[in-house]
Amino acid sequence: MTHLSELSTRPQPDSETVGASIEFRNVGYRYPSGLHAIDGLDLSIAGGQSIGIVGPSGCGKSTVLSLIAGLREAQVGDVLVRPDQSGRHLLSMVFQKDTVLPWLTVEQNVRLHYSFKKGSGERRRGLSRRAIDQRIRELIAMVHLEGFEKAYPYQLSGGMRRRVAVLTSVAAFPQILLLDEPFSAIDEPSRVAIHQDVFDIVRELGITTVLVTHDLAEAASMCDQVYIMGPRPTSVFSKHEIPFGPERDMMTLRERADFLELYSRLWRDLHLQIDASHESESTRDDAEGSH
Numbered sequence: 001m002t003h004l005s006e007l008s009t010r011p012q013p014d015s016e017t018v019g020a021s022i023e024f025r026n027v028g029y030r031y032p033s034g035l036h037a038i039d040g041l042d043l044s045i046a047g048g049q050s051i052g053i054v055g056p057s058g059c060g061k062s063t064v065l066s067l068i069a070g071l072r073e074a075q076v077g078d079v080l081v082r083p084d085q086s087g088r089h090l091l092s093m094v095f096q097k098d099t100v101l102p103w104l105t106v107e108q109n110v111r112l113h114y115s116f117k118k119g120s121g122e123r124r125r126g127l128s129r130r131a132i133d134q135r136i137r138e139l140i141a142m143v144h145l146e147g148f149e150k151a152y153p154y155q156l157s158g159g160m161r162r163r164v165a166v167l168t169s170v171a172a173f174p175q176i177l178l179l180d181e182p183f184s185a186i187d188e189p190s191r192v193a194i195h196q197d198v199f200d201i202v203r204e205l206g207i208t209t210v211l212v213t214h215d216l217a218e219a220a221s222m223c224d225q226v227y228i229m230g231p232r233p234t235s236v237f238s239k240h241e242i243p244f245g246p247e248r249d250m251m252t253l254r255e256r257a258d259f260l261e262l263y264s265r266l267w268r269d270l271h272l273q274i275d276a277s278h279e280s281e282s283t284r285d286d287a288e289g290s291h
């Protein structure tokens with residue numbers, strides 16, 4: 001990929017561009033229906049760090065993201081999102097479903113989101129139309145879509161559309177990026193290539209990233225910490241430090257013995273929680289059946 005350090009768009013990294021920090025303190029959340037989704041959840045994410053959230057199906061992972069995004073409010077405990085000092089756009093989200101606008105080309109989609117960049121006012125600050133065009137081109141090059149600027153989303157493969165979706169979400173240079181199973185619908189080789197792009201982009205831009213996924217290898221390769229969640233109402237079952245550092249080659253990482261060893265530790269915990277989730281579901285069914 002093209003490194004931002006080679007680009008004129010590179011935001012000036014300084015102590016202020018580190019991304020927002022996020023903390024959950026003993027958080028509990030119930031849906032208005034009464035369904036208890038989260039109970040006693042503690043999480044701590046430093047600015048610029050990437051964490052992965054993995055757990056049994058339906059345990060409450062997406063609910064955690066909606067609390068960070070402020071779409072829902074916890075009834076118990078505190079969700080603290082502390083912006084950095086940069087004044088950057090606070091938060092962007094990428095979902096599993098396509099969020100690319102189908103009536104705009106790749107370049108127009110990226111330009112639209114770039115225009116959301118907080119405090120940019122770049123035309124007003126005297127940046128010429130040509131310079132902005134150059135920045136848009138550079139952003140597109142970051143995800144290897146040169147030559148597809150004028151293509152519409154329907155003319156792209158699933159993997160390419162995902163690249164555009166991720167690119168639009170980082171074009172506004174957010175402090176936080178929330179990813180909700182964003183790559184699950186794409187084939188494995190494309191997925192690993194996109195992991196590399198996203199990993200490099202969020203590192204370079206200093207974006208705090210929270211990734212919800214069912215793919216343990218994805219979490220282990222892209223994150224600094226992985227949290228394995230327990231059954232609903234969910235809380236953290238175990239937290240794992242990922243030791244692979246800021247320079248990672250996604251293609252070869254999966255072949256390494258230390259990666260496979262970590263993967264098997266993660267899997268062991270996830271397996272336990274999947275079993276626990278089945279047990280608590282059958283207990284719930286029994287309790288409901290006895291009424």
Ligand SMILES: Nc1ncnc2c1ncn2[C@@H]1O[C@H](COP(=O)(O)OP(=O)(O)OP(=O)(O)O)[C@@H](O)[C@H]1O
Binds near residue numbers: 059061062
């Ligand atoms: N708006 C809602 N009202 C009531 N219950 C909801 C609502 N949204 C989700 N739920 C329920 O809350 C629980 C947690 O949902 P959530 O989507 O957070 O789980 P998840 O771990 O992300 O699921 P999955 O692994 O299947 O993507 C589930 O039982 C779900 O059915």
